[in-house]
Amino acid sequence: MLIGCPKEIKPQEFRVGLTPAAAGEAIARGHSVIVETNAGIGAGFTDEDYVAIGATVLDTADEVFAKADMIVKVKEPQAVERKMLREGQLLFTYLHLAPDPEQTKDLLDSGCTAIAYETVTDRNGGLPLLAPMSEVAGRLAPQVGSWTLQKANGGRGVLMGGVPGVGPAKVVVIGGGVVGTHAAKIAAGMGADVTVLDRSLPRLRYLDDVFGGTFKNQYSTAAATAELITTADMVIGAVLIPGAAAPKLISREQLSTMKPGAVLVDVAIDQGGCFETSKATTHADPIYEVDGVMHYCVANMPGAVARTSTIALGNATMPFMLALAGKGWKQACADDEHLLNGLNVHAGKLTYAAVGEALGLDYISAQDALKI
Numbered sequence: 001m002l003i004g005c006p007k008e009i010k011p012q013e014f015r016v017g018l019t020p021a022a023a024g025e026a027i028a029r030g031h032s033v034i035v036e037t038n039a040g041i042g043a044g045f046t047d048e049d050y051v052a053i054g055a056t057v058l059d060t061a062d063e064v065f066a067k068a069d070m071i072v073k074v075k076e077p078q079a080v081e082r083k084m085l086r087e088g089q090l091l092f093t094y095l096h097l098a099p100d101p102e103q104t105k106d107l108l109d110s111g112c113t114a115i116a117y118e119t120v121t122d123r124n125g126g127l128p129l130l131a132p133m134s135e136v137a138g139r140l141a142p143q144v145g146s147w148t149l150q151k152a153n154g155g156r157g158v159l160m161g162g163v164p165g166v167g168p169a170k171v172v173v174i175g176g177g178v179v180g181t182h183a184a185k186i187a188a189g190m191g192a193d194v195t196v197l198d199r200s201l202p203r204l205r206y207l208d209d210v211f212g213g214t215f216k217n218q219y220s221t222a223a224a225t226a227e228l229i230t231t232a233d234m235v236i237g238a239v240l241i242p243g244a245a246a247p248k249l250i251s252r253e254q255l256s257t258m259k260p261g262a263v264l265v266d267v268a269i270d271q272g273g274c275f276e277t278s279k280a281t282t283h284a285d286p287i288y289e290v291d292g293v294m295h296y297c298v299a300n301m302p303g304a305v306a307r308t309s310t311i312a313l314g315n316a317t318m319p320f321m322l323a324l325a326g327k328g329w330k331q332a333c334a335d336d337e338h339l340l341n342g343l344n345v346h347a348g349k350l351t352y353a354a355v356g357e358a359l360g361l362d363y364i365s366a367q368d369a370l371k372i
């Protein structure tokens, strides 16, 4: 198969869909890889890195889209990219179609087959192509939060680990899923005194079994949150209710109960944020202050560490990419129900129920799409 990887064009996106390592694995299996010039540069991969493993570098995205059987990307195709997709072409990338009727229409009109990273599943009920970015955002949260805690950045001027004779920062993590667990591990590793709140008892049991000596955990109620935030130096918002906007767990009124210069890191901002005063910010201008409390609310946190994020995403997507290239999408999806769950669009038909329901569009089952 001829696999194509264009340079990402969404603003602030520095990741690339195919690492040289993943491209090399495909080439070793007899596939060909074409990459747009400078596609990997934001993640620290040069054209020479791709050429060295046997890929061909092309000057424009038009050429990549025109030639490739499968396009591997990171972000949803932008309007100009969607015009380049064609009937029968396979697209493998994040799509997030439910809130995006324009993209959905363009993909349906193109006749392409689109597999969305975010709806591919695993046998544990997880989302294996979203998890690496949650791991990155979670581990980054205490790092950016501790920077924000510094006096010059508006914070309380508290060091995460304290020093001998001076206690550590108190960190509260709301939500103990992938983001929250990784955030808590790193915050504890920095020496902070960490408490994780979650609503799922099985999850709390897991956290207690595995991390009981590293950080504390507590059942998440409004009362527990209200009490813990009064002494917190940093609160990390990491909740997710699948398919719903994030619940608002700290109100504006409650900010006055927090210490001046305390920091809120709202990782859940991409689902609307879990603090009432959260509004999405960018890496260029990541923090702001409300009622004396600092807020960090960057919606695409993994972009700050594009190289780590690219490699982490590439590690997760590569087995699926190789299966799609090796067997063709129909056989690969027929053999793997979890990959089939990623199918969102095929030959002008929507194949993912939740997207159809969100947008009020007709849809067929992914199983039925295998017969078209």
Ligand SMILES: NC(=O)c1ccc[n+]([C@@H]2O[C@H](COP(=O)([O-])OP(=O)(O)OC[C@H]3O[C@@H](n4cnc5c(N)ncnc54)[C@H](O)[C@@H]3O)[C@@H](O)[C@H]2O)c1
Residues within 6 Å of the ligand: 131, 133, 134, 135, 137, 174, 175, 176, 177, 178, 179, 180, 197, 198, 199, 200, 203, 220, 238, 239, 240, 241, 246, 247, 249, 266, 267, 268, 269, 270, 271, 298, 299, 300, 301, 302
């Ligand atoms: N900003 C970014 O760049 C970025 C990157 C990755 C993920 N995210 C977001 O981070 C959030 C968390 O993602 P995840 O992968 O960890 O999800 P997850 O499903 O693994 O974990 C979410 C956890 O929240 C818990 N929860 C739900 N309601 C709660 C409540 N009221 N109180 C306490 N806990 C509650 C759930 O039980 C679950 O354990 C999501 O909104 C995700 O979209 C943001």
